[in-house]
Amino acid sequence: MDVWFAVFLTIVTAATPLLLAATGELVVERSGVLNLGVEGMMVMGAVAGFGAAFLSGNPYLGVIAAIFAGMAMALLFGFLTLSLVTNQVATGLSLTLLGLGLSGLLGESFVGEPGVRLPKWLGIDMLIPLSFILTAVVAFVLFRTKAGLIIRAVGDSHSSAHALGYRVIWVRYGCVLFGGACAGLAGGYLSLVYTPQWVENMTAGRGWIALALVVFASWLPWRVAIGAYLFGAISILSFVVQTRGWSIPPQFLNSLPYLGTILALVVISASRRLTRGNAPASLGQPFVPDR
Amino acid sequence: MTDKDGKDHLLEALHIVKIFGTLRANDDVSLFVRPGEIHALLGENGAGKSTLVKIIYGALQPTSGELRWQGEPVTIGSPAQARKLGIGMVFQHFSLFEALTVAENIALALPGAFDIAALSQRIRTISRDYGLPLEPSATVGDLSVGERQRIEIIRCLLQEPKLLIMDEPTAVLTPQEADQLFLVLERLAKEGCSILYISHRLEEVKRLCQSATILRQGKVVACVDPRKETAASLARLMVGSDIHVVHPKAKPRSGPARLVLDKLSLAQDGPFGVGLRDISLSVAGGEVVAIAGVAGNGQSEFFDAISGEKPLARNEALLIDGKPCGRLSITARRRMGAAFVPEERLGHGAVPAFRLSENVILTRYASDKDLTRSGTIGRDAAANVAERVIKSYDVRKGKPDPEARALSGGNLQKFVVGRELDRNPAVLVVNQPTWGVDAGAAATIRQALIDLARAGSAVLVISQDLDEIFEIADRIAVISRGQLSEAYPASELTREKIGLLMAGEHEMREERHAARA
Numbered sequence: 001m002d003v004w005f006a007v008f009l010t011i012v013t014a015a016t017p018l019l020l021a022a023t024g025e026l027v028v029e030r031s032g033v034l035n036l037g038v039e040g041m042m043v044m045g046a047v048a049g050f051g052a053a054f055l056s057g058n059p060y061l062g063v064i065a066a067i068f069a070g071m072a073m074a075l076l077f078g079f080l081t082l083s084l085v086t087n088q089v090a091t092g093l094s095l096t097l098l099g100l101g102l103s104g105l106l107g108e109s110f111v112g113e114p115g116v117r118l119p120k121w122l123g124i125d126m127l128i129p130l131s132f133i134l135t136a137v138v139a140f141v142l143f144r145t146k147a148g149l150i151i152r153a154v155g156d157s158h159s160s161a162h163a164l165g166y167r168v169i170w171v172r173y174g175c176v177l178f179g180g181a182c183a184g185l186a187g188g189y190l191s192l193v194y195t196p197q198w199v200e201n202m203t204a205g206r207g208w209i210a211l212a213l214v215v216f217a218s219w220l221p222w223r224v225a226i227g228a229y230l231f232g233a234i235s236i237l238s239f240v241v242q243t244r245g246w247s248i249p250p251q252f253l254n255s256l257p258y259l260g261t262i263l264a265l266v267v268i269s270a271s272r273r274l275t276r277g278n279a280p281a282s283l284g285q286p287f288v289p290d291r
Numbered sequence: 292m293t294d295k296d297g298k299d300h301l302l303e304a305l306h307i308v309k310i311f312g313t314l315r316a317n318d319d320v321s322l323f324v325r326p327g328e329i330h331a332l333l334g335e336n337g338a339g340k341s342t343l344v345k346i347i348y349g350a351l352q353p354t355s356g357e358l359r360w361q362g363e364p365v366t367i368g369s370p371a372q373a374r375k376l377g378i379g380m381v382f383q384h385f386s387l388f389e390a391l392t393v394a395e396n397i398a399l400a401l402p403g404a405f406d407i408a409a410l411s412q413r414i415r416t417i418s419r420d421y422g423l424p425l426e427p428s429a430t431v432g433d434l435s436v437g438e439r440q441r442i443e444i445i446r447c448l449l450q451e452p453k454l455l456i457m458d459e460p461t462a463v464l465t466p467q468e469a470d471q472l473f474l475v476l477e478r479l480a481k482e483g484c485s486i487l488y489i490s491h492r493l494e495e496v497k498r499l500c501q502s503a504t505i506l507r508q509g510k511v512v513a514c515v516d517p518r519k520e521t522a523a524s525l526a527r528l529m530v531g532s533d534i535h536v537v538h539p540k541a542k543p544r545s546g547p548a549r550l551v552l553d554k555l556s557l558a559q560d561g562p563f564g565v566g567l568r569d570i571s572l573s574v575a576g577g578e579v580v581a582i583a584g585v586a587g588n589g590q591s592e593f594f595d596a597i598s599g600e601k602p603l604a605r606n607e608a609l610l611i612d613g614k615p616c617g618r619l620s621i622t623a624r625r626r627m628g629a630a631f632v633p634e635e636r637l638g639h640g641a642v643p644a645f646r647l648s649e650n651v652i653l654t655r656y657a658s659d660k661d662l663t664r665s666g667t668i669g670r671d672a673a674a675n676v677a678e679r680v681i682k683s684y685d686v687r688k689g690k691p692d693p694e695a696r697a698l699s700g701g702n703l704q705k706f707v708v709g710r711e712l713d714r715n716p717a718v719l720v721v722n723q724p725t726w727g728v729d730a731g732a733a734a735t736i737r738q739a740l741i742d743l744a745r746a747g748s749a750v751l752v753i754s755q756d757l758d759e760i761f762e763i764a765d766r767i768a769v770i771s772r773g774q775l776s777e778a779y780p781a782s783e784l785t786r787e788k789i790g791l792l793m794a795g796e797h798e799m800r801e802e803r804h805a806a807r808a
Binding site: 144145146149150152153156157159160161163164165166278280281 | 349350369370371372374382385386387388389390391395398399400404405
């Protein structure tokens with residue numbers, strides 16, 4: 001029993017940062033913005049979270065710093081893509097490169113330092129239930145409230161939303177900032193809970209998995225949760241395989257989330273029922289209001 | 292504020308000026324709308340109608356001028372503000388969200404909280420009261436154009452507007468659907484709601500409207516009672532001169548069939564696409580055949596199937612000059628003498644950032660030998676062709692050989708049609724040949740299509756404009772939900788008959804045939 005509980009716990013720990021970051025990105029994409037900079041926002045959250053907790057000795061301050069670092073990166077992305085209307089794909093990719101480089105520079109003196117671990121509440125890390133509350137809130141807001149309807153409308157047809165008098169750019173800024181906060185928090189989870197230390201490039205591609213996850217989940221919050229745990233389980237699998245000495249190359253296991261996403265895309269696009277209504281129609285398209 | 296009849300004006304637009312760059316889209320325009328009247332705003336494409344109503348609806352801000360609402364000066368900063376005053380608008384291009392349901396679409400336009408159940412009930416009530424059938428839980432992407440328009444109308448009605456702006460509402464409707472719409476509008480006017488009705492269809496304006504403001508090149512040229520005018524006198528006011536009448540048709544010479552479609556079918560592509568079923572048609576050299584139909588009934592798929600953008604499963608489903616080519620590419624079909632003009636001119640018919648001469652090369656490099664020499668581009672030859680097209684079709688432009696996107700919509704349309712006509716193709720297929728083109732240029736294009744046919748080519752025109760179809764077509768077929776009716780001689784068809792075919796009468800008949808067999 002204890003072995004299975006330990007396995008379960010490792011899956012949960014691996015899945016939580018994916019769930020946090022992907023839920024944020026889901027809201028961003030629902031509003032019609034494609035932010036490929038999740039990895040960059042995450043890694044900045046990780047370094048800021050570690051740094052603030054290390055320097056102040058207060059892990060809660062670390063969590064707040066992680067959130068704000070993610071939002072600062074998202075604000076930069078929003079300013080470039082929404083106000084200056086740069087290409088979202090190119091800008092998102094640069095954001096990831098910027099985050100990876102900048103975090104390495106800022107975190108140079110933290111390497112090898114002992115981190116501050118976020119205390120547990122009632123024996124579990126509080127960010128784990130929080131990730132589920134976040135998913136539930138996002139699902140409720142998106143599909144049961146007017147605010148969510150407006151977000152989905154802006155993502156479906158920004159010109160129609162504009163014609164109805166909605167402030168497309170501001171709605172998108174809000175969603176992009178929310179996505180940044182989530183990615184930053186996910187990064188903070190890595191450096192404050194998962195492995196409480198700072199290692200350069202410590203997100204190790206989790207931002208990309210989170211991006212794939214949103215597509216895998218066909219833009220639905222609860223499917224993101226399921227997918228996060230599935231992908232989390234896969235990433236744990238490579239440890240199990242190594243300890244058991246099975247001869248499956250770890251590279252293959254590491255590529256499973258991406259293969260899973262491709263498979264999901266094929267299945268989704270083959271079925272009319274699954275395609276309909278989920279993929280935001282104006283995803284990645286720049287919006288310039290005519291005035 | 293009272294006018295000579297002693298009635299208050301609901302809306303006054305005074306000396307509105309709107310400048311885009313160097314273009315004066317509205318130049319000292321004044322408009323007066325009385326309560327409970329249906330007021331027409333007439334003008335050609337580009338006359339400034341849309342600009343004016345967007346200003347009234349708050350979607351654009353005037354450069355100068357004043358708006359008065361019930362006598363009070365107002366600034367309408369946004370559509371939300373306009374709706375708060377009691378101004379509703381049904382756009383020509385609907386502002387709907389395809390992935391959302393009818394009720395969600397309507398909820399987005401209403402202020403306040405979000406209660407889908409209560410709203411659905413209100414939608415059902417109002418749709419029953421006005422005879423506008425609509426299911427609140429349907430997804431918009433699945434609905435026809437007519438149904439989508441009903442959403443827009445109900446969306447406005449739920450806000451109990453005092454002024455309803457309709458931007459070319461009948462452009463997308465069958466004649467029968469249009470009649471139904473007129474009843475709704477007349478009833479609304481009787482209930483005291485003013486309607487600002489934008490159109491360039493003169494007959495319906497004469498029938499529906501009590502007054503009309505006519506715009507030409509951004510200026511008001513007249514304010515008349517359309518019931519006391521003739522269609523010809525209204526047209527003269529709109530255009531500023533008598534419209535060139537297309538040359539009375541000489542008898543079509545019945546040549547051999549040059550374009551033959553034999554049980555052409557195409558699978559539906561995507562959830563919002565239309566599949567084509569068993570389409571058979573034969574177009575002889577010397578005649579113009581027109582395909583009528585309401586937008587979204589498979590016209591684009593039909594065009595793509597003939598042009599080769601969507602290759603067919605069966606090579607024999609399409610014959611050009613007797614040769615099967617259903618599986619051949621666009622270029623191969625062009626080499627056989629066919630030419631194609633798609634509906635969307637910018638992006639589909641022409642590359643926006645390319646010069647006109649470069650756009651000439653794109654469609655004609657394979658069929659015109661001097662445009663390419665062993666793989667290199669013949670720029671001089673292309674420039675000559677572009678120059679010839681510009682001259683013959685009066686394409687107006689700012690500088691010699693501009694980029695395609697620098698041209699206005701109507702001028703680019705003249706260019707993309709002219710580019711293919713200039714080749715003297717054996718078979719010409721055109722989708723919406725005069726969409727967005729002013730009346731004078733439209734007449735030129737239509738005349739050119741007829742002349743091409745009379746010189747022995749087969750011309751197939753897909754159009755939603757019935758006036759145009761009756762003007763140029765020798766035979767007319769109607770497309771409805773991916774099926775094509777028989778092609779009837781134009782003289783045997785009336786608008787009513789076409790309306791019935793648009794609504795799918797031939798499908799029912801065929802189904803009965805099938806049931807009997």
